[in-house]
Amino acid sequence: DTAVSQTPKYLVTQMGNDKSIKCEQNLGHDTMYWYKQDSKKFLKIMFSYNNKELIINETVPNRFSPKSPDKAHLNLHINSLELGDSAVYFCASTGALLAGTETQYFGPGTRLLVL
Amino acid sequence: GESVGLHLPTLSVQEGDNSIINCAYSNSASDYFIWYKQESGKGPQFIIDIRSNMDKRQGQRVTVLLNKTVKHLSLQIAATQPGDSAVYFCAETGSSYKLIFGSGTRLLVRP
Numbered sequence: 072d073t074a075v076s077q078t079p080k081y082l083v084t085q086m087g088n089d090k091s092i093k094c095e096q097n098l099g100h101d102t103m104y105w106y107k108q109d110s111k112k113f114l115k116i117m118f119s120y121n122n123k124e125l126i127i128n129e130t131v132p133n134r135f136s137p138k139s140p141d142k143a144h145l146n147l148h149i150n151s152l153e154l155g156d157s158a159v160y161f162c163a164s165t166g167a168l169l170a171g172t173e174t175q176y177f178g179p180g181t182r183l184l185v186l
Numbered sequence: 187g188e189s190v191g192l193h194l195p196t197l198s199v200q201e202g203d204n205s206i207i208n209c210a211y212s213n214s215a216s217d218y219f220i221w222y223k224q225e226s227g228k229g230p231q232f233i234i235d236i237r238s239n240m241d242k243r244q245g246q247r248v249t250v251l252l253n254k255t256v257k258h259l260s261l262q263i264a265a266t267q268p269g270d271s272a273v274y275f276c277a278e279t280g281s282s283y284k285l286i287f288g289s290g291t292r293l294l295v296r297p
Contacts, residue, residue, distance in 0.1 A: 177229030
């Protein structure tokens with residue numbers, strides 16, 4: 072059984088389009104994250120939700136909007152896609168609110184390519 | 187600001203040898219450190235962690251060493267195997283909601 076799943080795995084789209092990436096975890100965790108990994112493999116946190124409440128909102132363009140319909144799901148909607156949005160987006164979850172008190176589990180990633 | 191960095195972007199080792207991957211961190215308030223392994227096409231996977239009240243922790247074939255004096259972290263992999271080929275990240279956190287990841291080291295295992 073997949074603990075943290077993301078869809079789609081690959082996403083190729085034109086500049087200016089709007090797209091969504093979905094994430095689901097079946098671990099019963101309260102906290103979920105979105106990370107962006109650039110072409111140099113650098114991982115940076117974007118957002119975090121705890122029990123459907125936004126707790127981390129890093130400096131990302133407001134074209135990115137996370138949505139958590141319930142604590143098992145955290146979706147990421149991106150408006151007006153730009154070339155620089157091309158990256159791998161990872162969802163993660165943990166049972167803890169504070170980082171470091173429990174392991175974060177990562178999804179397989181969504182590879183976004185904006186043309 | 188906070189930063190976590192690695193000394194070597196790529197490390198090539200012979201199968202069976204020991205590997206050492208290094209990481210420097212700058213936030214002296216960080217009290218928890220983790221090593222993640224990321225294989226090609228996959229998400230990061232937890233390997234081992236250590237808290238700041240320890241200087242060494244061992245797992246199966248892996249050991250993490252923490253030197254708080256010089257703010258240095260290392261991951262040692264014993265008897266490196268082809269399956270160990272991956273990108274390795276260190277990450278740190280203090281009393282916050284987020285992990286801060288280093289830039290990663292690619293480990294290549296030569297047969």
